[in-house]
Amino acid sequence: MASSCSIKSIETTADSLEMEWSDGHHSRFHYIWLRDNCPCPECLHPQTNERTFDVMTIAADQPVLTSLDLQQHQLAICWEDGHVSEFHPDWLRINCYSKSAREAKREKPVLWTAKVKTALPEIDYETVMKSEAAVLAWLDMLVDYGFVLIRNTPTVPGQVTRVANRIAYLRETNFGREFDVISKPDPNNVAYTALKLESHSDLPNWELPPGTQFLHCLEFDAEGGESTLVDGFCAARQLEQEDPAAYEILAKLQIPFRFHDQDWDVQWTAPTIARDKLGDLKEVRFHAALTAPLDLDFDDVLPFYRAYRAFTEIVRRPENILSLKLRPGDLLVFNNRRALHGRAAFNPDSGPRHLQGCYVDNDAVLSKRRILRAKA
Template sequence: MIRSIDVAGSNLTIAWEKSAPENGGSAVFPAIWLRDNCRCPECRHAGNGQRLYEITDLPEDLAIGAAVLSDDKAVRITWQPGGHVSTFTPAWLADHDLSAEARRGRKRPVKLWSKAIGTEMPIGDWRQMVSDPAAELAFLDTFHAHGFGLIRNSPTVPGTVLQIGNHLGFVRVTNYGALFDVKSVANPTNLAYTPVGLGVHSDNPYRDPTPGVQLLHCLESTAPGGDTLLVDGFNAAEILRREAPDAFDLLTRVPVNFRFRSNDADLMARQTLISVDEGGNVVGVHFNNRSLDWLDAPAAMVVPWFAAYRKFAEVLHRPEGELIFRLEPGDCVVMQNDRALHGRTAFDPSKGSRHLQGAYVDKDGLESRARVLRRQIAEDKGVAA
């Protein structure tokens, strides 16, 4: 709850009760920010919540004319000029606190992992997920925390990967189609379609944007070898930051070209191997030795960049970071493509079959699905999400 409010210049300061977020303290809200977040029917569409005005419709000399606490401790602001009134509940203000501590608390928790995750890796049961929203949400939450998850007990029918992808999000169609078959073929256009082992990598860094999520669904798995290999790219990046901070910094700043060429496609994108947000947190890893094209950078940057690239590759290939497991028919591994780098061990197609089908889904689709499920579950329980 709110203990008191104070207007000073162009800011509103709220003092929280001791039972409020973070056991009291205060929060500062700039006037223009509050006015732009007015939720009244004049400012927002009642059905979809979208703004009904342009930023240029607000007065340049906007000011808080008056701010009072109502009986239920909501903040009621009268704006000048014009006299427009906005009301903000304590719960809404607490959820949108702009302090550094509150902003850190709103970030989705990331759980770094290594080979030691073993049998505790995120697992969902497809039969439960399609019938129980709570089971599906639990899988998505652990998927988002770890950057990957394994779905078991799905149908061993060709095309199932599309059903899973379109249930969790929205399948992206590429030059490979809506889905692609991963098996050994003659005259392959990609090393994925051979029986050779593949080092860990992110898929399609030559696209803009890179696919957010990759699904690989197992239909057949009788050939010796072909085990799935996963590495947490975020964990590897943090190890690099600790052991070689200059190398980490260089790989976050200097982009490199990635490229893929075939008879019907010529794709190229330019991006850094490690991406960070405004707070320096790792938010993306793009690593693919096979698709790396050339470094378009000042000559003085070349030698340091390649040294940093080599160091990062060494970290990614450390055995203690490699999670290795075998996909059985009906298993579908779901991977955040810019975090959970994947590869496989070599297999022998003369002694059995290995057939996977893959698809790409945009990351925001799975994030949307989790929010919708959370809202629906909360509504069923009669509480606000």
């Protein structure tokens, strides 16, 4: 492991080490954290990289450090019980949990409106299938923008799975591993009609909705049927700025979602807007057609509808809606928990409109991205 920066100085306190790095950065590591993360073969399995050390074997919350030995490529810590933990400076820097280090690790999505059409995040199919560097570029764009267009994908059924498998295995749902988005005579979902689809996220009625959706255009001669995308994170931030009370209501009130047909009855409750403890947006669940009758306290019903209508108005603003007329060979990949997708109505008698889709979990997307970044 090559050292990008070195430890300039180190001091001990009652419960932690305080380090200054050659680039001026400061780190603090609690003794119990260091002991719990000892990388020696006794504490971390050398093949699986899983922790075998049990923190409960420490007699107190703060193990006692007896000596330090700081060399260029290793920091050796000797504990009171005689155990020695050795840490590479790069590992300590990467895992620093100072406020500034944690802030630097936060993902900072690129929020967008319909103006993104002038510079779409896109990539060519052949490069994605032949180059891991291209896969990494694709996934970087997907994380940043929440969607990517893969151009010139062969118009062969099943090709969508081949592309998705560049990341990982497929996520199977009640619609199967692959699904065909066409107008059907007996649909069990409005997607299988020619009707307009308002902006929505797929399968909010699942405990864990699919993370990344793939939609591959195989045929498209119908009149209408343009695909639409809205950056749900951008819309949520607009709501937060324009109506903070509405934003808080949608982030706190859990509402019911349900899909049911003769074979399935899948239900879940969740807030419309999900965020982490730092306030970063993690998910937007938004699907009017799959929202079940509200089961809220009486006094929450009207405030919810007011907040929901305020958010819906933002989502439906023309300046927020990216409209794309997919061509055969276009493969739209998007974060289903961020990018709200929809479709204009189309005339099924004017020609075919056939898309084939599948899902991959976001865990797999982020895992693949980390692996490729480590190789780059």
